[in-house]
Amino acid sequence: MxxxxxxxxxxxxxxxxxxxxxxxxxxxxxxxxxxxxxxxxxxxxxxxxxxxxxxxxxxxxxxxxxxxxxxxxxxxxxxxxxxxxxxxxEMEQIRIDGDMLTAGCAASLPAVAKAAADQGLSGLEFAAGIPGSLGGAIVMNAGAYGGEMKQVVKNVCVYDADGEEMNLDNDTMEFSYRSSILKDRPFTAVEVTMKLSPDSKDEIFARMDEYSRARREKQPLEYPSAGSTFKRPEGHFAGKLIMDAGLRGLRVGDAQVSEKHCGFIVNIGQATAEDVSELMEEVQMRVKKQLGVRLEPEVIRVGEF
Ligand SMILES: Cc1cc2nc3c(=O)[nH]c(=O)nc-3n(C[C@H](O)[C@H](O)[C@H](O)COP(=O)(O)OP(=O)(O)OC[C@H]3O[C@@H](n4cnc5c(N)ncnc54)[C@H](O)[C@@H]3O)c2cc1C
The missing domain is CATH 3.30.43.10 (Uridine Diphospho-n-acetylenolpyruvylglucosamine Reductase, domain 2)
Known part of the structure; x- marks a missing residue:
């Protein structure tokens, strides 16, 4: 431009x-x-x-x-x-009224989860360690440890391509595994209202602590990544398939199949997008050839390669 x-x-x-x-x-x-x-x-x-x-x-x-x-x-x-x-x-604000939490889509998902927990509201414990924004979590129907955004969302306020406000309820959002209607539409998510359940603060924080301990133990959080590289194929775990195909530690340039969790590709230095793309293709090709399963990327490609 x-x-x-x-x-x-x-x-x-x-x-x-x-x-x-x-x-x-x-x-x-x-x-x-x-x-x-x-x-x-x-x-x-x-x-x-x-x-x-x-x-x-x-x-x-x-x-x-x-x-x-x-x-x-x-x-x-x-x-x-x-x-x-x-x-x-303005779109980072979080407000709570009874068991309803409304937040702007620029708010960080961990901040939203913590605000809910501080008020003794359960339902977002799974989200405390997902490092994105509330907007990204809605688009992706982010989830972990049996929870996903779909379970708590009541209403999503979006702007359409003309900047006009529309309100989409849970059904209209068409949430599915790591997807929603917003993935294919020119809508920008602005604000989300969620319905949560009152619970003991101690128990909510205990669950959050448990999940973050599991993340620290299993995920290569010491390296830059974009989380799980591939979606979970029906009946399998992507990381296990990649490990079974013998690809742990496989590298292209500074992009590497994590030694700690094969479901993550990590940037161990100065990896380029080309390195990551090549490594993803190599992993997809070898898993398909050796185990007959097609891995679909979860990571979204943007811009010019
Ligand atoms: C260490 C690590 C761990 C992770 N663990 C998990 C996990 O457990 N579960 C999980 O589901 N994901 C996980 N992720 C992936 C990622 O955090 C989630 O997908 C998250 O929801 C993405 O949010 P984001 O704000 O970063 O979105 P981005 O990556 O910036 O964008 C993702 C998509 O959302 C769109 N988007 C973002 N905001 C808006 C908006 N306001 N309106 C319209 N479109 C928008 C973008 O255009 C893009 O298409 C992990 C990532 C990392 C790095």
């Missing part, structure tokens, strides 16, 4: 100057620590600005991508031609 003066002027009228970053390395915004430059990276701090910017981008056919916390993404080495939008400010 060449310098787009009209877009920049439009943005400057809606978000503070310091929230508009040009040629921003996406490696600074992804848990993999991988990704080339985005033409523009914009932190949008109000709902009104978000609605205006979405409408504008769609009207002028400016490509945009709504980033959560970048914990499920592989951004290409050549970066992103267009605008990356990251919600913040």
């Amino acid at each position: 060449r310098e787009n003066t009209a877009l920049l002027e439009f943005l400057r009228e809606r978000v503070p100057e310091e929230n508009i970053l040009k040629r921003e390395p996406m490696s600074l915004h992804t848990s993999f620590r991988i990704g080339g430059e985005a033409d523009l990276f914009v932190r949008v701090d109000t709902k009104k600005a978000l609605s205006d910017i979405l409408r504008y981008c769609n009207r002028v056919e400016m490509p945009y991508f709504v980033l959560g916390r970048g914990t499920n993404l592989l951004v290409g080495d050549k970066g992103y031609r267009g605008v990356i939008l990251q919600l913040c400010g």
Whole structure:
């Protein structure tokens, strides 16, 4: 994208100057620590600005991508031609009324889980160690230890491509394993209301502690990654298949099948998106050939490779 003066002027009228970053390395915004430059990276701090910017981008056919916390993404080495939008400010707020919790989609999922626990509300213990935003968790129907977002969501407030507000209930969200209707639609999730259940604070915190201990024990949290690289194939565990195929520790450049948990590809130094892509293809090919199971990526590819 060449310098787009009209877009920049439009943005400057809606978000503070310091929230508009040009040629921003996406490696600074992804848990993999991988990704080339985005033409523009914009932190949008109000709902009104978000609605205006979405409408504008769609009207002028400016490509945009709504980033959560970048914990499920592989951004290409050549970066992103267009605008990356990251919600913040007004959309980070969390409020609780009885057993209903409403939070903006920029809130971090662990912060939302902790706010619920502090009020003695159960239902989000599984989410305490998932490092994304609430928005990303809704899009992906994030889940762990038998819990998933689908179990607690009542309503999701989204903006459509024209920046118009719509409210989607749980059924309309079409939640399924690591997916929801938002994965294929040009909707931006803005705010989520969840129904939780009152429970003893001590027990809620004990469950959260138990899950985070299990994560620390089993997952390679010491290296950058995007969590599970592949979805769980019906009747199998991706990590076990990869281990059984003898691929533990397999490397392409600095991308490696984790020695600790084969379901994770980790960046052990200066891995590129190309390294990770090549390693993913190699793993898929060998697991298919040796065990007859097709692994489907969970990690989402974004931008130019
Ligand atoms: C160490 C580690 C452990 C993990 N463990 C788990 C786990 O146990 N369970 C699990 O399910 N996942 C896990 N993940 C993966 C990841 O954290 C989740 O998928 C998370 O929900 C992604 O949220 P995010 O904000 O980072 O989204 P991103 O990665 O930034 O984006 C993911 C998708 O959501 C879209 N998106 C984000 N916000 C919005 C919005 N407001 N509106 C519209 N679209 C939006 C993006 O466009 C993109 O398509 C793990 C990741 C890591 C690094």
